[in-house]
Each structure stands twice: as C-alpha cells, then as structure tokens.
Amino acid sequence: MNIFRKIKFLVTGSRLRFGLGIIKNPGIITSIRRIDGRYTKSSAINIFWFLTRALWRFPGIFDYQPDPSLHGVSELTYMILSLEERLKKAKRDGAKIVAKWPANPTDLYFGCGVIALDPFFAGYCRILADGTSDIAKRGRAMLSEDACPAQAAAYSIISEETFPLDFFYPFIGPWCYDSQYCFEALRHKVDGDYGDHPVFDYKEDEKPSFDYMVGEIKRFIAKMEEFTGSKFDLESLRREFVIENELREALREITGFAMLDPPPINSLDLVLCIFISSDWLGDPEAALQVLTRIRDGVRARAQAGQKAQNITDKPLRLLITGIAWGDLGLYNMVDEIGGQIIGSECVLNLYYEDIDTTGDPVRTIAKRFMTTPYALPAKERAKWTVKNIQRLKKVDGVIFNCNFGCNYQTAEARMVTDTIKRETGIPCLITDTDLPQENRGQMRTRLEAFLELIRQA
C-alpha cells in the first residue's frame, strides 16, 4: 500500500473510527505522574488531536497496522508516541526520571517516587515514531559497530537528549550484559550509579548473596531519598506492588485470550501490550487504564467468538523466546503468512507472577530480582520456558530471536532451544535480527519456511 493510500485509509477508514472511539470515552488518565503523586489528565479530545497530528509528526506509524477496532489500542498508541513529550512535561513539573534496564522491577522505581525510564524501549518508541532506524545508526557510530540496535538507540536518545533523564540507576548482573557498558559510555552525559545483582550459585536461601542484594536495594532507596528529597515510605512501595500486580494480571489475561480459537487479538496488538511492562511507558496508572480497556475489548470479542483483524483462520501459534523482535512490522507479517505470536519470553519474565504484597517489600523485591527466570543459569531458564510452553499447551513453534550484537541471547540460544526441542518436541527456529525494517525480506522467507515445516510435522 503506498503512502497516499495509507493516509486515506487512516483518515477515512478505521483510523477515523478509533478516533471517534476516544471521544466517546473522555477523561482517561494519560499523562505522567507528578512527583507529589498527583496526576493530570489528558482529555479524549487532546488524544484525538495528538494522534491526528501524529500523521505528520510520526511517519513511522504508517509502517505497522494495529487493529483499530480493538478498544484501547488508540490510547496505547497515544501513550507510546507521546512518551517523549509526557516525560519532558513531567520533568518541567519537577519529577525525577531515572533510567533502569529491562529486567529491573519497575515497582522499586515508581515506589521510590521517581519515574522509571527504560532507554532500551524508549529508543524503540522513537524508532517506531520516526519510521527509520537513524537514531540506532547514529548510536552505533558513537558506541561501536557491534552494538545491538537497542543499545545503540538507547545511547542515542540519551546522548542527544531526546528523552529527558536525571539519573542512571540500573541494576546490572546476569542479563543484558551490554547495557552496563552502554550506561558506562554515557557517564559524560548523565550522573549515575548502579545496583549489583549477584549471579551464579547463589539462590534466595543462600544468605550472603541474598543479604547483599537486599543491601543493594537499600542503597538504591537511600540514593532515591537523597535525589527526590522525600523520605522513602514502605507503604508507597507496597501500594506500587498492588497497582503493578493489577497490570501484570491484566497482561496475563490478555495473553490467555490470545490462545483462544479464533484469536481475539492479533500478534502486533498483543506484543504492544506486553512490551509496555518494561516501564509502563512512564505511568503505571494510565497503563492500567489502557490495558484494562484492551483486556475488556479482547474479552468481549472472545465471548462473541470474534476473530482479530489481519489474522488468518487457524493460525500456527508461535512463542518468541530470546529477545522479542524490535521490528514491529514482523508481527504483522507473521499474521499475514498464517502464524500468530502468542507471547514473548523476555517480557513474560516481568509479569509471569505477582509480587507478594504481604512481606517486607525490600526483601520481596530482592527475591524478585534473584528469581527472575531470565537471570538464572541457562539450564534453569530453559526449564522455566519449557514449563510455560507446557502450561500454554497450544504452542506450535518456538522462535528464539537474537539481536545482532547481543552478547547475552546469542550465548544462550542453542542451550535453550535444544532443551525445548528435547523436552517438548516443538520445532524451534533461531533468528537474528538487526535494525528494524532491514531484513524483512529474508525474515519472511525464513518464517514461511518455518511455518511450512510445522504444518508438515
């Protein structure tokens, strides 16, 4: 579809419908939480105008096709595209923005009264808005020719001050190793520190490492107290657990609906929903409203036996392990060729279970850090993935994706997929992706061949 036909489609077709959908539901909270805990509201009309302007300001949205008839997708698009502006406004209003990396529990950051920003996903938001990978290319030129596209984009948005950031405080350790060096390479731009997430033989019941982790979290809290000037309150952390548990629950439900036949949600919409668990796009409350709306929409479709747009009949269900594709166009492609993405292991790590709200919140967070499946040795991670595949029951194929330059996933790809094949007999495919849009042709060929293989099996 050429660009002119696409604009016509967006303005006069389904886009218009989803625009009207927003107007019918005014008052959604869609702006960043302020430091004092208050929220400002974006009216439906504001969202509508923002998205209308987005046609010109964010050419990247022409490149992917969410299902506009699904309730909540327009608000989700708004949250993604407006992240940069909302964060800038929040900073002007006095909020503190602190960078984390994907596996770090957001509860801890929001619970300490700061806004968590995952530069990794913020970089992808920018790529999505721009419709080009230029920021990743610039980041790579400054960082290293071997940098993974997510790191390169993250480096770029911070070093070029595209996204506001006050402080770096990721917890570093056994996953996404490159991010610690990306952060280190940005020391000239942003002040920071990091928490230590111990690795290897130690488990929760092994006191030295658990105590060390608890100590690191306390150090983080003390730093945030100093940074925000307000006393840390254990109750606020516990309240954050409650809100984010609701978010996790909503995501689990949406993922569960994706397993139904016919599927009420397509691959792209599902992935957009689960992606945001990395930092809730800066605003957990707003994210909860949006996800609840999407979940209700998906549930209504499921009850009516209605199939999502863009998806074929009886699609083959694929689970993405490794790192999810950063190129959103690939999710549309999977739907087109008779597949369906039913989940992503990397993000599933963040919402697979609730955080216990009853115990000591600091120890709870320490436990969460140390039991995140992604952070465990490859064997245990593989076992956890197998368990989830068996729980989901209807997985037809597993794709293990590695980002070019990702030291972490590449080293585990074979160990994890060999275990999955051995334990479940499900076919696995290891893919290697780089900058969005750059290898769609090859990926289409590989995915078509993979689906063909599954069908024959």
Added chain:
Amino acid sequence: MEFSALEKIDDLLGKRVDELKEAKSSGKKIVGYFCCYIPEEIIHAHGMIPLRLSQFGDNNAASIGASYLTANACPFARSCVGIKHSGKNDYFELTDMIADAPACMQMRRVLEVFETYFNTKIILISIPRQFYSEKGQSFFANSLKVFSKKLESESGNAFDSICFNKAVELYRDIRNRQRRLYEYLKSTEPVISWAQVMKAIRAGFLLDRVKYLELLNELVSEVDSATPDKNACSNIRLLLAGGMLAPGDDKILRIIDEVNGNIVMDELCTGSRGIYVDVKAADIAHIARGYLSNIPCGSLPYPRLEGDPRHKHLKRIIKDYHINGVIYYTLRFCDAYSFKAAHTREIVSFYNIKFLHINSDHSTSDVHQIRTRIEAFIESIGNGIDEHIS
C-alpha cells in the same frame, strides 16, 4: 638480546604437557581457568595445579564455537568452546575441572556450554560489580570461601593454613619479579623487550609455579647484568591496550612487528594487569581485597568518569613508560571494551598522544587493512616526533 632463562622457559613449556600427565597420574588435580580474577593461591594451597588455559587465535575453533554460541559472540568465547569441542588441546583435556570468576558474562555462558555439552565439571565464583566497595569485597570473600570449600572436597585436601601462607608468599614473590620485569621497560634504552617480558609472563599461566619463580629470579639477574643494545632502541613507544588478547592470538602482534612498531608496554589482562595484585596478608578477606583492588577488568563497569581506576592507571602508564602512541585492540562483540574506546581516546588525546582503535577477530580477512592503518599510525607518530625535535 638473548637470555638463557627464556630458553629454559621454552624448554620447560615443551615438556609441560608430559609433566602434567605424570602429575595427574599420581593423583594431582588440575584446575583450569580463563579469567585473572581466579586467586591461584587458593588452588595451589589445596595441592591442586592451576592452569590458565591458553593457545587461542585459531579461527577454525572460533567458527566451531559459533555453532554453540552463534556468530555474534566474541571470538575468544567462541574459541574456548571450539577448542573444547575439538578435544585436541592437551591443556583443555588435562583439566579435571574449570573454575572461573567471570567478570565477563559471555564467559559465564561459555562455562555453561562446557557443562551442558561436554560434561565438564565447572566451579563458578560470583564476582561483584561493586568491586570498589567494602560490601562488594566482603561479598567476594564469601564467594571465595565457598570456592575453597569446593576445592577441599574436590582435592580431598583439607584447608591447611601453613600451605595457604606458603602459597600466598609464593605468588607475592612471583608478582614482585614480574613487576620488576615490567620496570625495565620504562627505560628508553631497555635491555629486555616487551615481547620477551610477555613471554615470561605468559609462561606463568602454565608452568609449575615453584619452578617458574626460580626461572623468573634467573631472568631478573640476567637482565640486571646486561647492557642495552642502543641500536635496538626506537623513539616510537607504543602501548598496547584493550580487551582480551589471549596467548596464541598474535595477529595484531605480528602486524605491529611487521611494520616495525615498538610496543613497550601493555594494559592487558593476559599481560601486565595481573602483576599489580597485592595480597597483603594470608587470609581470604585479603585475597578478595587484593584481587578486587587491582586495576579492574573492563568487564566490571565503573559508574563515574571521575576517579575511574582504569583511567588513572592508563595515565600512569603513559607517563611512566614515555608512551607516544596507544593501540587499543578489541575483539568483535566485546562490548565491555569497545564501548569504552571513546572515553579512552579522550583520556589519551588529553596528553596529546595518538590513539588507534582496532576492532577485529581471529580471521585473516582484515589483515591488510589493519596493516595499512597501523603503518599510517606509526608514520603519524614519527612525524610528530620529528616536528617536536625540529
């Protein structure tokens, strides 16, 4: 200049595999490792033989390793797996277990591959990222205690404080002699070359450590009594810095040699970095502190630019060794070092010293490009010196 101690080292290295086989048949356990954060003192004190696994640089091994780790892993990590897969490296095959405290997380996965696909016994030691804090050091001390207990059960030798004291003393002496060797390189008319010093240092990865100390003593007295060969001196004084440059991976060294580059110092974990470990007393806490207070591996990030211990060390070397060019060599997909290139360049440029970053692997496809770049680099340093003199 030739030194008879170096010839003896060569001779002993040639016999080392047989020696190890004999020791193994008499019941001695051999503990292999890759990373310089492994305290050999503890292995030695348990009556076991520490062996820093060597002989890399083979692109075929790296290619085989790619089938386990994918082609996007660093070539050193891939080589480790490829060598193990081939089963042809005596040192790899002779080890009873591999212990490592991998600051580099890619190496953690390598050990998991060893365990998963080759049934290798592995012992992992958790190393803190907060290497500069007291809490981090005490955490590392705990990890080392666990390590020591594991070795106790593997070797069947209970921890003996007398053996431990002796081991700490032995390694202190070895490092003293190694530091002495590097001291000679500070002179603008050195009697021993950097390549010879490197040879002596790397022999210490494999040889029996008691015999090794004797040879180092011999080498030091030989060098002390030698006179410099003024014809061999060069105005161009290069520092070779960067990531992993394993024994056997000599592509960059050959190229520098071919274009008459004169390396006088290195900042490598397989070269000078290990010699600055200072264990002040014979107990685990001091060992932990000694290793973590050393110049850190690039795989352990430091959160602030100000006070970065790597930068401090680099500045010190540049001054003490009269460096006028830095070649910063990184292996592809080693983000720990390649992401640091920009800041390192800034530090070096501050002293008006030329800096060249080369990012490569074990293949020979880029040899000519690298040669051209290094030639031009050395030429530019030479021009700078000429301008300075005129």
